[in-house]
Amino acid sequence: MTQQSIYLDYAATTPVDPRVARSLIRYLTQRGQFGNPSSSTHAFGRNAARAVETARERVAALLGADTDEIIWTSGATEANNLALRGVMHAYARKGRHLITAKTEHKAVLDVCRQLEREGCTVTWLDPEPDGLFSLQQLAAVLRPDTVLVSLMHVNNETGVSQDLNTLGTLIHSHGALLHVDAAQSAGKLPLDLRILPVDLLSVSAHKLYGPKGIGALYARRRPTRVRLEPLLYGGGQERGLRAGTLPVHQIVAMGKACEIALAEMGIEQTRIRKWRDWLWHGLRDLEGVELNGHPKPEHHSPNILNLSFSGIAAEALLHALPEIALATGSACNSAHHEPSHVLRAMGHDLMRMRSAIRFSLGRFTTAEEIEYTIDAVAATVIRLRALSPMWEASPGGLKQHPEHPVDWAAPSNMV
Numbered sequence: 001m002t003q004q005s006i007y008l009d010y011a012a013t014t015p016v017d018p019r020v021a022r023s024l025i026r027y028l029t030q031r032g033q034f035g036n037p038s039s040s041t042h043a044f045g046r047n048a049a050r051a052v053e054t055a056r057e058r059v060a061a062l063l064g065a066d067t068d069e070i071i072w073t074s075g076a077t078e079a080n081n082l083a084l085r086g087v088m089h090a091y092a093r094k095g096r097h098l099i100t101a102k103t104e105h106k107a108v109l110d111v112c113r114q115l116e117r118e119g120c121t122v123t124w125l126d127p128e129p130d131g132l133f134s135l136q137q138l139a140a141v142l143r144p145d146t147v148l149v150s151l152m153h154v155n156n157e158t159g160v161s162q163d164l165n166t167l168g169t170l171i172h173s174h175g176a177l178l179h180v181d182a183a184q185s186a187g188k189l190p191l192d193l194r195i196l197p198v199d200l201l202s203v204s205a206h207k208l209y210g211p212k213g214i215g216a217l218y219a220r221r222r223p224t225r226v227r228l229e230p231l232l233y234g235g236g237q238e239r240g241l242r243a244g245t246l247p248v249h250q251i252v253a254m255g256k257a258c259e260i261a262l263a264e265m266g267i268e269q270t271r272i273r274k275w276r277d278w279l280w281h282g283l284r285d286l287e288g289v290e291l292n293g294h295p296k297p298e299h300h301s302p303n304i305l306n307l308s309f310s311g312i313a314a315e316a317l318l319h320a321l322p323e324i325a326l327a328t329g330s331a332c333n334s335a336h337h338e339p340s341h342v343l344r345a346m347g348h349d350l351m352r353m354r355s356a357i358r359f360s361l362g363r364f365t366t367a368e369e370i371e372y373t374i375d376a377v378a379a380t381v382i383r384l385r386a387l388s389p390m391w392e393a394s395p396g397g398l399k400q401h402p403e404h405p406v407d408w409a410a411p412s413n414m415v
């Protein structure tokens with residue numbers, strides 16, 4: 001294997017699908033559809049506008065939304081900013097209380113911290129050790145002046161997947177709105193906003209085989225319209241909610257990526273889940289391996305596996321495996337070498353946080369890559385532990401004793 005030849009960091013970003021790349025380049029040059037979709041006086045503009053609307057239909061179809069509920073943004077970060085800031089400013093007369101969780105992505109946490117500085121009150125929920133939120137705890141903090149609750153669907157570090165239906169029903173019964181950061185679940189898990197009690201939802205193209213720099217915010221319009229204060233003012237695009245000339249090539253590409261995801265989700269996720277379960281079953285029998293996630297498969301996304309290898313610093317393991325692209329926590333945390341705020345909020349100890357590795361699989365992951373990864377990680381864990389004073393200090397004491405049995409099915413067919 002050559003350096004960095006195995007990519008297991010799909011939760012950080014995905015490569016653009018070649019079918020998506022082919023659609024993107026048709027909207028750039030003079031021979032393509034390069035027009036400004038706001039130019040309604042000529043065919044160049046009208047053709048570009050049509051391409052944007054087709055893409056909007058595809059994003060809406062993936063989410064079970066109507067086209068007028070989709071607002072283009074530069075990604076999930078901007079969608080989160082627009083949802084949180086947009087709602088808290090538009091509903092300031094109803095109240096200034098907002099609920100979120102300590103396990104959210106920085107693109108929600110930092111917006112909430114800024115809203116606190118601007119006078120909002122934020123309640124920060126802790127999950128249970130399995131990553132789920134307790135309905136009792138949520139019910140206890142909902143107040144008459146709670147405007148919005150923001151909770152992610154699938155956690156980007158652990159893969160824990162929340163039950164949006166029960167959370168949303170509770171939140172609505174208290175008269176508050178629910179925003180969901182679905183950057184990790186859109187295109188991977190079924191989402192149907194016709195049924196789900198969700199008012200706002202953020203998606204990002206580069207997590208689903210589209211390009212970086214494009215995403216969307218879903219904002220419910222029926223039966224009642226969610227009001228939003230824009231972040232950007234200008235040419236009145238997106239019904240005045242997000243000004244700026246639409247990046248047609250990126251929008252078309254996101255539409256194509258969503259169309260492919262909708263058509264192939266079932267087969268693709270079955271395959272990815274099989275490789276992921278194979279990886280888990282290949283590594284779980286090493287001593288001192290702990291799953292950072294939910295033991296039940298229905299509360300865990302099929303593509304993420306976060307494991308702690310007792311006695312080994314995650315950086316040391318990654319350093320010893322340069323041919324496999326893996327992450328310690330999220331891309332944002334690994335840049336700062338901070339222990340994961342997500343694992344900390346789940347109540348895990350420092351050793352478990354410092355030894356956590358995230359494996360995230362995707363469309364182009366192969367059986368051979370998983371086979372190689374199991375062998376290489378297992379051999380490296382054993383070799384590093386032989387050198388580790390932390391491991392020797394507690395002989396046998398680090399063997400895994402999970403509080404809850406992990407009941408992911410053993411993969412039936414390993415190749």
Ligand SMILES: *Cc1c(COP(=O)(O)O)cnc(C)c1O
Nearest residue numbers: 075076077105107156183184204
């Ligand atoms: C990647 C990610 C984001 C940021 O999305 P961008 O499109 O890169 O801004 C936000 N939330 C979650 C959960 C993510 O995984």
